Amino acid sequence: MRNQISGVSNVLLNVMFWALAVACLFPVLLVVSVSLTDELAIIRHGYNIIPPKFSLYAYEFLFKDSDKIFRGYGISILVTLAGTAISLILTSLFAYPISRKDMPYRNSLSFFVFFTMLFHGGLVPWYLTYAAAGLKNTLWALIIPLLIAPFNIIIMRIFFSNTIPDSLIESAKIDGASELRIYARIVLPLSLPVMATIGLFQTLNYWNDWYNSMVFISDNRLVSLQYLMYKVITQVQYLTSGMVNSGVAGQELAKIPTETVRMAMAIVGIGPIVFVYPFVQKYFVKGLTIGAVKG
Template identity: 80%
Template sequence: MSTNSHEAAGRVNESQSYNYSNKISTGSNVALNVMFWLISLACLFPLLLVVSVSFTDERSIVEFGYNIIPKDFTLYAYEYLFKDAEKIVRGYGISILVTVIGTVISLIVTSLFAYPISRKDMPYRNFLAFFVFFTMLFHGGLVPWYLTYSAAGLKDTLAALIIPLLVAPFNIIIMRIFFMNTIPDSLIESAKIDGAGEFRIYARIILPLSLPVMATIGLFQTLAYWNDWYTSMVFINDDKLVSLQYLMYKVITQIQYLNSGMVDASVAGGELAKVPTETVRMAMAIIGIGPIIFVYPFLQKYFVKGLTVGAVKG
């Protein structure tokens, strides 16, 4: 008994020493916190600089360069942009509407495609998965892409801003891998034994268990729709249907044209000298980035989990 008790005590001591050795010391904890605070500030600094420059006078930027604290505070860049506030408000509405509708439909379509090809009992699932992968390598080209949507009658419609970005092959692959590594086959078989059909399994079991990957893909699609300006330039001729990003693109293009020297100063008058360049760019960045800043915190925990779950199998 004495020998066994000594061996048990030795194992307990070894376990305690192992636990103590894995604990982070106070100094290391403080150093890690300081390092992450510095990294956070380094990431936040460019955003603060953009905000500061947008409130700085254009002549002050030319003379002193960028500063985190405005030397000559002014709202002229925002006043210049909001001279036609109706267009900006309408552009905001179009972008928000397209982003919300497009993201929701995209999640439904992507999951409806990714879930069947993740099932081992799905016929031709490997061929369909290869078909998705093939579209990532080869593209039909700009002209066929334009002719296809134009022939479908999508020009000057909101559908032209939604459908071209509706499905991304990369998102389908991510979601398929998530389903394969996370949803056990036994769970689906149990649901079938209980009498559940495929659509009921998809709606009641698969989707509730897929919140991390749905939030991750949703964030990808939200950013894609919100930052898209190219489809507005190609398919939209009606100024009432252009997105906010394309509207900002047109403003910056007009400013560059006015400052290119191709416009006669006598024709443009005194307004040419008052056109802001750097400050209005920063103001447009602040106006365009606003909604995304408010969306990301709500999806952050799902976003991190969606990228890590299934990466390491137990």
């Protein structure tokens, strides 16, 4: 009877998870379908999971200036890789010391991190700080503002506190290992789950960021892909809003896709980041939960 109940429960759980998977996958399929649908078919029939009239015009319209798209890809990839790597190093270098019980002023430093989650200096001081440092129109303006996240430091500190045994650190000290050697050769190899989790968070933050490009970058050669997509959407909305004289624009306004190009941009924007998650999936749940339960 016990095995029978367990079997029924497993079937119900599998059905539930398959339903959730389909519910999560359906919007993605709908976005892909709409991006491959003719604009007039969207106007007449609305959104459909199967395109009533297949068309690649949205992608043709989007890639008319392909040089800017590929340059934006390059900027976003470079900023994401460099920013995530530097962020992981700095976050772990801050979180590990405050996780050690013998660290002086560890509680004060932890409070400082928590305080910044509650209070912000404001947009104007934030902008003036980076502008005065000479970061405008540089790639550092896209990297530095997102380097440190207090929430990530807290997650990593809890992981270090609950996962790295004090006896292991003491043994390494007895063997003559320095603090830097303990950090690099013992702590980091044992922290792959939390490093992968925080790395995924930071990868998403950097890849999806468009605000820093809008604020700090005026050189079109340095804008990220997301901000480039944002500008395309804004321009399309402006051209189709009725504020442009149709006599000046001619019949070209009628050829501009609106709904389909938005979906095409979503596909172009999420393409590379989709391939990151499978590599860190096995660490993701473990990295979030292993430090949350005291062993």
